[in-house]
Amino acid sequence: MPKCLICEDQYQPFMSFGRMPLANGFLTAEQFADEYFYELKIGFCPACKMVQLAELVDPEKMFHANYPFYSSTSTRMAAHFGEFAELVMAKYLNSSDPFVVEMGSNDGIMLQHFAGRQIRHLGVEPSGNVAQRAVEKGIQTICRFFDQELARDIVAEQGQADVLLGANVMCHIPDLHSVAAAVRILLKPGGFLLFEDPYLGDTIEKTAYDQIYDEHAFYFSVSSVSYLFEQHGLEVIDVLAQPVHGGSMRYVIAPRGTAKVSERVLALRAREEELGVHKAETYERFRCSVERSRDELVRLLRALKEEGKRVVGYAATSKSTTVINYCGLTSELVEFISDTTPAKQGKFTPGAHIPVKPHKEFTANYPDYALLFGWNHAEEIMGKEQEFKANGGKWIVYVPGVQVI
Secondary structure, three states, X not given: OOEOOOOOOEOEEEEEEEEEEXXXXXXXXXHHHHOOEEEEEEEEOOOOOOEEEOOOOOHHHHOOOOOOOOHHHOHHHXXXXXXXXXXXXXXXXXXXXXXXXXXXXXXXXXXXXXXXXXXXXXXXXXXXXXXXXXXXXXOOEEOOOOOHHXXXXXXXXXXXXXXXXXXXXXXXXXXXXXXXXXXXXXXXXXXXXXXXXXXXXXXXXXXXXXXXXXXXXXXXXXXHHHHHHHOOOEEEEXXXXXXXXXXXXXXXXXXXXXXXXXHHHHXXXXXXXXXXXXXXXXXXXXXXXXXXXXHHHHHHHHHHHHOOOOEEEEOOOHHXXXXXXXXXOOOXXXXXXXEOOOOOOOOEOOOOOOEEEEHHHHXXXXXXXXXXXXXXXXXXHHHHOHHHHHXXXXXXXXXXOOEEO
């Protein structure tokens, strides 16, 4: 049995999605023979309540100079990070010369708001290409992984931070104890850590199994997050539910005893008790729901194929890799996937090798159905694709259940 990455107790994986490629490993035909695979298996630790992957992928295989995701490609996410930045500036920056650090800052989509107000800032981004994009926009950024050594370097050069931020990055880091220790080094005594990641409760309730892939080493609840940071003299003082990424939670962390704990923290703990995130049987039910979702999606796509209907995927997301490979989808069922990211266009999806084509290929010859892999951006996407609907096109979604819209 594997050991928990948080408390080192033994835990039992509750589900395997089988042989899986890198979620963002979009590749050319010449790279097929050397493609990397691992077993995507997930488990629950009853001791510290953390849900986590059983087999981890080397971070340098996932985050590198050709990382194909730029946060600024989504107008909805741009607005979300703008609101996040405004909240931080209004509520958490109390010194005369504040300093803000963001781990996993991507192309600077959030830090640009601090830069625009002449607030001292620093982005920490391990993927060279997106870090360079931020630098080109005038955002102070370094290309490194966030750890204790880096925290000491930052403090030596620029002093301690008033606020440390993270968005969809904390769950990517296998050694969270190192991160928590680095937070204590980097933060001022009255400072705050604010981070948000996909929320385990939403993943369970929506059967959003595509949240599970190599980059997401952990699946957080307030219970597991509290356990982790309490080991380092930190505590969760607030939680704020977010609608992005199919359901996320923003956690506010502070040195123990320095800030009042919000009633929202207690309310979320009570909700998690009702949902059963502490119980092994909850994850057995989740596994059954995932298998049912898979079977329903495959059955629908095969029926459409028999009817001679064309199905095209929409948005070559990292999440789509789990769905495509777990469900055994191929280009016979999904002709190609339309995506607006230049780095993915002309390549093939990880594992199944379904072609990824520019959005113009979608609009030039509309399919009968579009399988929406970017379901968490459904409102934004469907709003832009009114002509597809006007031409008789229909959407296929699989979260929270398989249906045709």
